[in-house]
Amino acid sequence: MTMKTNKRLARRAILRGGAIAAGTAIGSGAVGGFPTIWAQNIRNVTLRQFGTGVSNQNAIAEKCKQDLGITLQMTALDSDAVVQRAVTQPKSYDIADIEYWMCKKVFPAGTLQPMDVTRIKNFDKIVPIFTTGKLTPSSNIAQGTAPHSVGFVESKTSTKFSKTQTKWFTMIPTIYNADTLGIRPDLVGRPITNWKDILDPKFKGKTSILNIPSIGIMDAAMICESAGIVKYGDKGNMTKAEIDKTINFLIETKKAGQFRAFWKTFDESVNLMASGEVVIQSMWSPAVTAVRSKGIPCVYQPLAEGYRAWGGGLALAKNLTGLQLDAAYEYINWYLSGWVGAYLNRQGYYSAVLETAKQHMSEDEWGFWMEGKPAKGDIKNPLGQVMEKAGAVRDGGSFADRMGKVACWNAVMDEDRYMVQKWNQFIAA
Helix, strand or coil: CHHHHHHHHHHHHHHHHHHHHHHHHHHHCCCHHHHHHHHHHHCCEEEEEEECCCCCHHHHHHHHHHHHHCEEEEECCHHHHHHHHHHHHHCCCCCCEHHHHHHHHHHHCCCCCCEEEHCCCCCCCCCCCCCCCCCCCCCCCEEEEHHHHHHHEEECCCEEEECCCCEEECCEEEEEEEEECEHHHHCCCCCCCCCHHCCCCCCCCCEEEEEEEEHHCCCCCHHHHHCCCCCCCCCHHCEEEEEEEHHHHHHHHCCCEEEEEEECCCCHHHHHHHHHCCCCEEECHHHHHHHHHHCCCCCCCCCCCCEEEEEEEEEECCCCCCCHHHHHHHHHHHHHCCCCHHHCCCCCCCCCCCHHHHHCHHHHHHHHHHHHCCCCEEEECCCCCCECCCCCCCCCCHHHHCCCCCCECCCCCHHHHHHHHHHHHHHHH
């Protein structure tokens, strides 16, 4: 074996887990050929992952099994159930697929372990929103629970978020988006330019917002601020007085009959819009696409005040050690290596490492989804179904345009319990 070959093997071993992988092999008595033995053992590992249905997708589990041999057992739950399980059933999972606002609730409970960034191959290529809070050096940091604010902890054993970057990352970002209102352009009958347009009496009984408190309150805040109802110090961390004003206005609006429904699931939002029961509502980008795929006009409308953003990622259970932990790092490195990123981008989401995702997309796909360019040919979803015809331009334009106009992130406020109580009063009113 040449010295050059030795160096390549050594580098590969470091990238695939380095010292810890070596330790596992030594423990098994496989010193000498440990990279091969380690790789064989990894293929026998099962990782239990749970999260929301947005990113717990069977195709990802199937591709992971094909590429790594690792079996992913995925469970999809609603947002509140995800938070509850992450905190109260820490031995029931290995990977928590959670959102950043959830991280603010979950990580301090001590059921997750920080990640060593030196074991994340593409860490330095992660979109800087997740590490510095800024898309570009001149960007403003949006209100709410900005991902970087809960992205790092002070040490390997700490549950306290660090205000600066450290070696210890709470979770690896995987999926995110800039959300706005969805509209039926054939039914609204006028231009929609502001969040407050959802309050137009013309749309009485034909509007909807989502009923997930930590997200719905942010949409409500965008609407209230746009309409001049409330001027917030920080939409993402309201005072009790600001919460009261917001909820009281929502209750008045509900009693006046402005809202048709309050949806909790992706499918509910699609059905409301596709049926025409609702013509303007809180919506998620792939839900808009799902309506369009039925041949029904639907637009994800850019608005003057900007977007409400959200992001999710993978966090490691505290109980993970040894080979299971190695497998989890291997899975995360695979997740950021491009195939999954391209798969998510094709659904209208964004991936954490753009450079690798681009390598798995055609020039036309990348131009449409990421650069705001007109499609040269038909744009298809991961299942091969046509989502957009040639000539179409993505609603809101390029990645830089959309993520560069984020006004706030989904948030957990200091007064979170109070806010949830008040929100439930609104839904029950």
